[in-house]
Amino acid sequence: MSATGRAVLSGRLASCLVAAGLIALAAMPAAAEAGGRTSIDLRATYDARATIDWDEGTIVVRSMARITNTSGRAIDYLVLNSFAAALGRMEILRAEVDGARVAITVEDQNLLVPLAARLAHGAATEVLIKYRAHFRSGSAGRDYHFSRANGIISCLRWIPWVSDYTPFWESDWGEQMNTAVSPLVQVSITTDIPLTISSTGSRLSSDGLRQVFQARDVRDFNFTAAPDFETLAGDSFDGDTRIVVYSRTLPRQPMLEHAQQAIELFEQRLGEEYPYPRFTISEASGGAGHESPGHVWLGPTLSTSQLARLVVHETAHQWFYALVGSDQPNEPFADEAVAEFLTSAFFHQFDSGDCPSDRLDRDISYYGGCLYEVIYQQGSVFLEGIRRDIGARHFWAALRQYIDRHRFRFGSTEELLEALRVHAEVAGVDLLPRYEERFPRLY
Incomplete structure (x- = not known):
C-alpha cells in the first residue's frame, strides 16, 4: 500500500x-x-x-x-x-x-x-x-x-x-x-514479587526484581509473566534459533517439538529464515492463541490436538505478520489465510468448515461468526487449490517473491494474489476467474 x-x-x-x-x-x-x-x-x-x-x-x-x-x-x-x-x-x-x-x-x-x-x-x-x-x-x-x-x-x-x-x-x-516495524525496542520491567517473564525479544539482564529486554525489527513487544512458570529450552534443527517454552499447566515438550518442526518446514518452503534469534512460546491467561513477533501465546485450556495446531499456526505468523505485515483489520486474508494454509499443509489436512462459501476480500466485521471458517479455512483451501493447479514449484516461488519484496514492510491481499497470478501464467493457468469470484472488490 x-x-x-x-x-x-x-x-x-x-x-x-x-x-x-x-x-x-x-x-x-x-x-x-x-x-x-x-x-x-x-x-x-x-x-x-x-x-x-x-x-x-x-x-x-x-x-x-x-x-x-x-x-x-x-x-x-x-x-x-x-x-x-x-x-x-x-x-x-x-x-x-x-x-x-x-x-x-x-x-x-x-x-x-x-x-x-x-x-x-x-x-x-x-x-x-x-x-x-x-x-x-x-x-x-x-x-x-x-x-x-x-x-x-x-x-x-x-x-x-x-x-x-x-x-x-x-x-x-x-x-x-x-x-x-520498529528497528529497536528497549524494555525494563520491575515487579513487586519474583516473576518469570516470557516476551518478545531477548532478556539482556536480570537484577533482583528488575528485568531488561531488547528487541529489533518488531511490530510489537508483548509478554506474559507468572511466579511459577516452568521452562523448556531447545534449538531449531539448524541451530540458528533458540526456542524457549514457558508454561504452568501446558505440556512443554510437544510445544517445543511442533515449533522445531514448523520452523524447519516453513524455512524450506518459503526460502526465508525464521526472522529472529529467539522464539518464545508461552501459556497465556486465557484465549486460544495469539501471535507476536518472536513470541506466541497459547491458552491454558487447549486440548492436545488444539495445542499442536495452534503452535504451528502461530509459528506461521512469524512470516506472515511479523516478517511481512498487512492491514489485518481490513484484509485478514493476507495473513490469516496464509498462516492457516501453512498450518494445514504442515498437518496435510484442509477443512473448509460449515459456513457457506463467501468472498475473501472483506474486513473482519463482515463475516460475523463465520470469520474463522471463511477467512482461515476457506482461505487456506483456496490457496491449496492454487498450489495444486499451478504446481508446488510455481506456488512456493510466488510466496518467496512476495516475502522478498515486503520483508519487514507491508504487503497486501492484492499484492499476494498478483504474485501468485504472475507465476500461474508461467504455468499456463489463468487465476482471474477464481479471483473475480472470491475477490470482487479487487478484481
Whole structure:
C-alpha cells in the first residue's frame, strides 16, 4: 500500500465500520475531521519502563517514543495504539511532545497525540507517555489480552505504538491493530514479587526484581509473566534459533517439538529464515492463541490436538505478520489465510468448515461468526487449490517473491494474489476467474 493510501486508511476503515453499524461517526478522530494528517509510515524506536504490582493487578508504564517522519509528507498528529486504553482503564499520568506537556485524546484503543507544529518529512519528535492501568481479572473474550488470570499476567499492546486509527474489536476472532516495524525496542520491567517473564525479544539482564529486554525489527513487544512458570529450552534443527517454552499447566515438550518442526518446514518452503534469534512460546491467561513477533501465546485450556495446531499456526505468523505485515483489520486474508494454509499443509489436512462459501476480500466485521471458517479455512483451501493447479514449484516461488519484496514492510491481499497470478501464467493457468469470484472488490 502506498504512503498516501495508508495515510487515509483510518478514514476508510471508520467509513467501513460505520456502514456496518459498528461505530458512529463520532468515533472518527477529531484531528482527522478537522483535516489534519497522520501516517503509519513513520520510523519509531521505543524505550519503555513498566512497574507491575502483582497483588493489586496494576501496571505503571513510562514510554518514550522517538519518531521520525518517513511518510513523504508533513503530518499534524500521531495515532498510537494501546490495549491498556481499551481494556485496562488507562489513566494518563503525563504526556509530553519534545518536553512540552500535551493533552492526549483517548478514543477506544487509540491515543491521539497533537503536535505543536506540522512534522515535516525527515523531521523527528519525541513523545513521552506515562500511564497507569489495571489488568482484567478474567480471561473471557478479549479480556485475556490484558489480564491477570489463572495465575498468569498476559500483557498485549501495552506500549503506545505508532498505528492506524482502528476501533477496538470485541469478537474472539480477527486482529484489530495495524502497526509498523520498529528497528529497536528497549524494555525494563520491575515487579513487586519474583516473576518469570516470557516476551518478545531477548532478556539482556536480570537484577533482583528488575528485568531488561531488547528487541529489533518488531511490530510489537508483548509478554506474559507468572511466579511459577516452568521452562523448556531447545534449538531449531539448524541451530540458528533458540526456542524457549514457558508454561504452568501446558505440556512443554510437544510445544517445543511442533515449533522445531514448523520452523524447519516453513524455512524450506518459503526460502526465508525464521526472522529472529529467539522464539518464545508461552501459556497465556486465557484465549486460544495469539501471535507476536518472536513470541506466541497459547491458552491454558487447549486440548492436545488444539495445542499442536495452534503452535504451528502461530509459528506461521512469524512470516506472515511479523516478517511481512498487512492491514489485518481490513484484509485478514493476507495473513490469516496464509498462516492457516501453512498450518494445514504442515498437518496435510484442509477443512473448509460449515459456513457457506463467501468472498475473501472483506474486513473482519463482515463475516460475523463465520470469520474463522471463511477467512482461515476457506482461505487456506483456496490457496491449496492454487498450489495444486499451478504446481508446488510455481506456488512456493510466488510466496518467496512476495516475502522478498515486503520483508519487514507491508504487503497486501492484492499484492499476494498478483504474485501468485504472475507465476500461474508461467504455468499456463489463468487465476482471474477464481479471483473475480472470491475477490470482487479487487478484481
